Amino acid sequence: MSTDSTDRSDRTGQQAAGDDDAVRAATVRRLERAMGDLGSAAVARMESRLSWFRRMSAEDRSWVGLVAQSGVAAFVEWFKNPERGRPAIAVEVFGTAPRELTRSVSLQQTVDMVRVVIDVVESQVDDLAAPGGQRQLREAVLQYTREVAFSSAKVYARAAEARGAWDARLEALVVDALLHGDREQGLQTWGSALGWSRTPVMALAGGLGEQDSESTLEDLRSAARRAGHDVLAGVQGERVIAVIGISENLSGDAAVLTASEPLAGLFGAGPVVVGPAVSDLRVANRSVRAAVSGLRAALAWPDAPRPVRAEDLLPERSLEGDTAARRQLVEEVYRPLRNAGSPLLDTLSVYLEHASSLESTARMLFVHANTVRYRLGRITELTGHSPGDGRGSFVLRIALTLGRLSEREE
Incomplete structure (x- = not known):
């Protein structure tokens, strides 16, 4: 290729790039003028399409509307400055809403909301884009949609991780309070924060043995929830304590053993003791104390069944000082x-x-x-x-x- 041909090719490329920049700049001006209308249109379409949005409180709806407005504004800013690379969506969009909003709006609902906003923008691409810029704008919308999807998943993953760590700390606090009989007035509130609703309530106490504490607790929680029970569990030294809100499908005296038998195998080797059923979480310390007392005394009855009721260990518990x-x-x-x-x-x-x-x-x-x-x-x-x-x-x-x-x- 001759030098003249190369120069002409370079000039053509530069002219095309300049044309693209001019088209982009014209499209940006149109987008900036339409930002407010786009945000309002997105909220209006959410009102008409999303039943969960209509059921939300006025405060939460206003926060969701703000997220939608921020999403449009962040898209325009990113489209205006493509050299910035990937948009910081987690900060620019989701950072406008309070952290508590992730509890009011599920990940699936967030995806639905993003779809509505994108549909609103896509439906107006022909009007929003400068002449010759429709393809450029559509490609930018698709790329931005993908970034929003990834960022949504990250936001909810971080929220779930933080929520899980907070739940674990609160769960350990409740179990400790039940064992020591502290703060009985606050137990119901703490239980509600953890989603507790089942009654009656019983306690299980057993050894940890050689098992990993975190996996043991997770196995207990999973098994109890699959059976329809509420569960709080904690490890204290070599001892595992689980507080079970018995499923409404079980009733009567047999409910305690029926609920506890599938869980007993998840404890370490040695006895597993079941405390008596009590009316609710506020008085569950009675069941926890009986179960722990029975666990200490169960050594005196080598042939005890597993699990064994704390009430069946009354003689041993009495001799042990209970x-x-x-x-x-x-x-x-x-x-x-x-x-x-x-x-x-x-x-x-x-x-x-x-x-x-x-x-x-x-x-x-x-x-x-x-x-x-x-x-x-x-x-x-x-x-x-x-x-x-x-x-x-x-x-x-x-x-x-x-x-x-x-x-x-x-």
Whole structure:
């Protein structure tokens, strides 16, 4: 190629570039004049197309409208200065709205909003672009749309990450407050902030073992939520505590074990103890304390089921020093027998002292064996524990001892 040909080619390229710049500048002037109308048209179209936008509060609608206006303004500024490279959409567009707006507007709704704004601009490309600049403007709109999509995803990802970290800290605070009985008045508010709605409530306590704490907590949360429960979980040393808002599909006494059995396998090796169901989160500390007390005492009952109810560990908890367990044994086992009259208490005492022998008990009390059998049946009805059963006799013996000691204190 000759030098003259090269020079002519360079001049042609420079002239084309100059023409493009002139067309772009003319288009920018048109866009700047139309910015206000474009923003208003975008908001009006959102009103007509997006039902979720119409249901929003006036304040949130105004913020969304501001984001739409900012999006148009940022596009015009970027189109005016293409040498700036990629637009800083996260700052120029989403930075105008408060962080709380990401909780009012979902990512999908943001995508819908962006589509509406882009549709408004695209529908007016022929009028907005300077003669010969339609293709240039359309390509710029497509590129800007892609950048908005990426930036939207980043904004919501950061918000979700921050929300997750905040939730984890609040969750740990609630579990700690329940364990130590602090700030009961604020628990319901904290629970609401975490999306808590289920009642009744129970607690699970077990060991962490060799497992990773974060993965254990995440597995517990996922499994509980799949079952329809609310869940708060935290790790305290080598102990994992989960507070479960039981699904409305479960009810009655069996609900506690039904809800806890699928979760027990997610704890580390060793016992898993289930606290009693309570009415709501404000009094869940009773269930948490019972579960933790049971976990400490479960070592004394190697053959305990897994999970085991904290109420089934009342004797072990009493021997370990749990005053609430001692009180419960006296109230629920000893007092009903005492109120039923001395024959039942005398029969139980003699029966336990004589190796659960029906005949020996009858001889010592000078009654027929059938009378002893009848009284033992009444004891089972009143307490829920059978004197003839190994575990039942142990519970009754501890309750009888604690009851006698309590009589001395009264």
